[in-house]
Amino acid sequence: MxxxxxxxxxxxxxxxxxxxxxxxxxKKEPGPQIVAKILKADYEExxxxxxxxxxxxxxxxxxxxxxxxxxLRAIYAxxxxxxxxxxxxxxxxxxxxxxxxxxEVKASDTWKGFRKEAPWIKGIxxxxxxxxIVVKMxxx
Numbered sequence: 001m002x003x004x005x006x007x008x009x010x011x012x013x014x015x016x017x018x019x020x021x022x023x024x025x026x027k028k029e030p031g032p033q034i035v036a037k038i039l040k041a042d043y044e045e046x047x048x049x050x051x052x053x054x055x056x057x058x059x060x061x062x063x064x065x066x067x068x069x070x071x072l073r074a075i076y077a078x079x080x081x082x083x084x085x086x087x088x089x090x091x092x093x094x095x096x097x098x099x100x101x102x103x104e105v106k107a108s109d110t111w112k113g114f115r116k117e118a119p120w121i122k123g124i125x126x127x128x129x130x131x132x133i134v135v136k137m138x139x140x
Contacts, residue, residue, distance in 0.1 A: 032070065032090035035059035035105060037132035041087075043124055045138075046110075053114040057089045057126045057134075058106050065094030069105035071126070083122030084135065 037060040046052040057071050074086035091105045114121065123137035 030093050030095055032068070032092050035061055035066075035069075035089045035091055035128050035132070038089060038126050038128040038134045039104065041124065041126040041134040041136055043136055043138075050113040051115055053111040053121075054108060055087055055111070055124055055126070056106070056108040057087065058104055059089045059091070059128055059132075061091060061093075061103050061105055062100075063094065064099035064101060064103045065096075066091040066103065066105050067094075068092050069107040071107040071109040073109055073111065079118065079120045083120050084125045084137075085118065085121050085123070087124060087126045089126060089128060 038057060039060050040056075040058040042056050044054045044056075046054060055071060055073075059069070069089065069091040072088045072090060074088070080086070087109065089105070089107060091107075111117070121138070123135060125133060125135045127133050
């Protein structure tokens with residue numbers, strides 16, 4: 001134990017970093033984050049038996065390099081009083097250098113047999129951060 005501490009102190013005094021010495025650091029990869037702003041959201045009811053609900057969203061992120069954009073559907077213990085299904089557009093931010101230009105991410109979700117699971121549904125609400133929300137009510 002004292003040997004390792006002494007080595008780390010020596011390395012630090014010499015300006016050496018663990019990766020430069022070939023020693024791996026425990027780096028935690030960033031997890032998914034809700035995107036900054038929702039630019040567009042739409043839906044389509046596929047005429048299958050039973051019908052499917054396809055929700056698509058486009059969001060805005062602060063740089064390039066965002067990975068695995070995903071549209072997550074909220075699951076409720078009790079259906080929402082307003083009848084609007086919530087979705088969250090998330091993506092994994094870059095873990096290293098990335099182009100610093102506002103970019104877009106896209107994702108979709110297909111809810112098979114949604115009418116059976118959610119007979120109460122009247123629309124969708126796709127969330128970004130803060131006021132970055134888009135609501136679409138279903139037409140009659």
